[in-house]
Amino acid sequence: MGSVSQIIARAGEDVQYYYPNKMGRIVLIAMEEIMGPHGVNAILNLAHLHHLVGNYPPNNLKREFTFFELSAIQKALDEMYGVRGGRGLALRAGRETWKYALKEFMPVLGISDLASRRLPLAMKLKVGLDVFAQTFNKFSDQKVRLGEDEDGYLWIIERCPMCWQRTSPTPCCHLAVGLLEQALDWVSKGRRFRVKESACIAKGNETCTIVISKKPVI
Numbered sequence: 097m098g099s100v101s102q103i104i105a106r107a108g109e110d111v112q113y114y115y116p117n118k119m120g121r122i123v124l125i126a127m128e129e130i131m132g133p134h135g136v137n138a139i140l141n142l143a144h145l146h147h148l149v150g151n152y153p154p155n156n157l158k159r160e161f162t163f164f165e166l167s168a169i170q171k172a173l174d175e176m177y178g179v180r181g182g183r184g185l186a187l188r189a190g191r192e193t194w195k196y197a198l199k200e201f202m203p204v205l206g207i208s209d210l211a212s213r214r215l216p217l218a219m220k221l222k223v224g225l226d227v228f229a230q231t232f233n234k235f236s237d238q239k240v241r242l243g244e245d246e247d248g249y250l251w252i253i254e255r256c257p258m259c260w261q262r263t264s265p266t267p268c269c270h271l272a273v274g275l276l277e278q279a280l281d282w283v284s285k286g287r288r289f290r291v292k293e294s295a296c297i298a299k300g301n302e303t304c305t306i307v308i309s310k311k312p313v314i
């Protein structure tokens with residue numbers, strides 16, 4: 097037994113947040129499609145995540161894939177390919193991740209048919225974003241809430257694994273941007289929306305905020 101302050105200090109140090117294994121696994125599989133298994137291994141080694149090389153998390157919902165691991169992978173992409181190159185790869189990985197997310201999570205949430213429902217586009221977007229946010233809130237320790245302002249719909253990540261314990265002069269949660277782009281593409285049957293991270297915890301902001309244009313660009 098320690099003093100109350102010691103216990104609080106310890107809790108602060110030890111606090112660890114997780115994605116379910118399934119989410120970690122599909123991010124790595126999506127990355128593999130883009131950079132090949134050797135490319136992913138190189139990133140994992142650079143990130144000092146040797147335990148994941150050739151040993152992806154199992155396909156279950158146990159919360160064992162740490163925010164630290166996801167963030168270290170994002171950081172390694174920037175280190176290996178430069179900020180621009182890393183951003184491009186993370187965006188593509190995010191887009192690729194969607195197809196697995198759709199298969200693995202959407203049936204559970206009961207919106208597999210959302211894209212073909214006869215609803216106005218704005219309504220579909222709102223329903224879609226709400227369910228996507230719930231998916232993270234329910235299955236992982238990532239906290240997402242939705243907002244709206246004159247610029248668009250806001251995807252506000254209050255606890256973010258992409259930039260967990262990182263510092264960056266520019267927003268760096270590109271994986272989330274790519275995933276949202278592809279999710280919106282699906283909901284709207286191929287329309288394109290402007291999706292941009294306007295604030296990032298790694299940059300010193302309170303939240304990682306992604307702004308989605310209300311009207312499609314195409």
Ligand SMILES: [Zn+2]
Binds near residue numbers: 257296304
């Ligand atoms: Zn972030």
